[in-house]
Amino acid sequence: MNDETSQLGSALPSELRRANASALIYNGAGEYLLHLRDEIPGIWEPGSWSLLGGGREPGDRSLEDTIRRELREEAGLDVPDLVPFTVEEAKGSDGTSVPIQIFAGHWAGDPTALNLTEGVMLHWFRPEVLPRLRMAPTTRELVRRHAELLHAGHYGSAAPATVTGAVTTARRTPHPRDPSAPSSDGKAVLNVIGVHLYLENAHGEVLLGLRHPDSAYAGETWHFLAGHCEQESAVACLVREAREEAGLLIDPGDVEYVHAVHLVDAPGAQPRMQMVFRARRWTGTPEILEPDKCVSWSWWRPEALPEPLVPYTRAAIDGIRAGRLYTEMGWA
Incomplete structure (x- = not known):
């Protein structure tokens, strides 16, 4: 609506x-x-x-x-x-x-x-x-x-509401910070979709990985287990990345959406929608399976997160702890 x-x-x-x-x-x-x-x-x-x-x-x-x-x-x-x-x-x-x-x-x-x-x-x-x-x-x-x-194999329907006359309503123009608003050349701006795993152990600690120094993104910085959506749903991407990066087996039915950070890293950069999902259950112990991307997995207390930490990772963890579903960064 x-x-x-x-x-x-x-x-x-x-x-x-x-x-x-x-x-x-x-x-x-x-x-x-x-x-x-x-x-x-x-x-x-x-x-x-x-x-x-x-x-x-x-x-x-x-x-x-x-x-x-x-x-x-x-x-x-x-x-x-x-x-x-x-x-x-x-x-x-x-x-x-x-x-x-x-x-x-x-x-x-x-x-x-x-x-x-x-x-x-x-x-x-x-x-x-x-x-x-x-x-x-x-x-x-x-x-x-x-x-x-x-x-139950069926559902009923109600008769459509009777409407007389026509309604004239003003359409909302794209919000200036809306990633779907046209760019200066009139073309739609596509957003990159990132998927991130928020995993808590029995002690309430969050799983983070230390990025390889030569990583194309956030070298020598702590970050969620994460990846980009390919020709797949966000949950399918999460399950695949967890298996490929850390050897963790996750049932899609145990996954729930908990936060999203919509950000622009720099003026004019491609916008990114960073979706964060929690796995309520999983099988396996985090392993280093892609050493060119991650050199260490560790569990951290949310109130004592490591440094350096990817800024939007911290923002997402803060948002999850506060019960918020959405954060914006870099748009102002």
């Missing part, structure tokens, strides 16, 4: 406020696609995980047209089969109730390959992970209900 929803209460006559649609997208693994919103004061649910969607515009013949347009505009996403699932009530900025038509649809793609134009990222989550995420309780409950029906 995007900015248009929060604007309806104050910007439109009462008879035109019932024109919002969101998409509940799921895959064959029982995961749901959620959208991490910008941490910008004044927008709908800032810094929270939510569904993709928005307000009806004059060219939309129906709320299905609305949600299909929103998916294309926000993420370049086309979900062939979208069906009405239910109608939810949300609160507008003036406290009035705003009905939102929820559509459900199956999609099995890689969200990191999508061209996201609003918010921070898209990611798949299993329903049991949602209580650990910052999100509206109504969205969490919506996913839970759908997952239960899906598990």
Whole structure:
């Protein structure tokens, strides 16, 4: 649900406020696609995980047209089969109730390959992970209900909300710090996706590796076990890197998202989204399997981290300890 929803209460006559649609997208693994919103004061649910969607515009013949347009505009996403699932009530900025038509649809793609134009990222989550995420309780409950029906082999649907008239809403232009905003030459700026392992032992110590002095990045500096996404999901990348770099075996089902640092190392440098995942369980003892990258693995107390330490690694650990999901660095 995007900015248009929060604007309806104050910007439109009462008879035109019932024109919002969101998409509940799921895959064959029982995961749901959620959208991490910008941490910008004044927008709908800032810094929270939510569904993709928005307000009806004059060219939309129906709320299905609305949600299909929103998916294309926000993420370049086309979900062939979208069906009405239910109608939810949300609160507008003036406290009035705003009905939102929820559509459900199956999609099995890689969200990191999508061209996201609003918010921070898209990611798949299993329903049991949602209580650990910052999100509206109504969205969490919506996913839970759908997952239960899906598990039972069926789910019901509510009739679409009746909408009369058309809604005119102002589209949000890309935030100046949004990595999807065009560059000076008009081309979209692509972001590098890094994946990092946050591992705690039974003593609450965090696993860090000392980078090789000749490493292309952060030589002689402590850092997470990490790697870049290839043609794979972020969790698949994490599992692969843990095995290749340290001989650790991790079940994807034991992985949970805990933080992201969106950073620019220097003015004009390519932006990087550094995603951090926690493994609740693993098998093996950290080994030096790629000595050209890492020369030592050690466990450290979070309040007594080693020096030198990659700055965004420290920022991520601080964020995780504080319960935050997102940090920005280098954009100001």
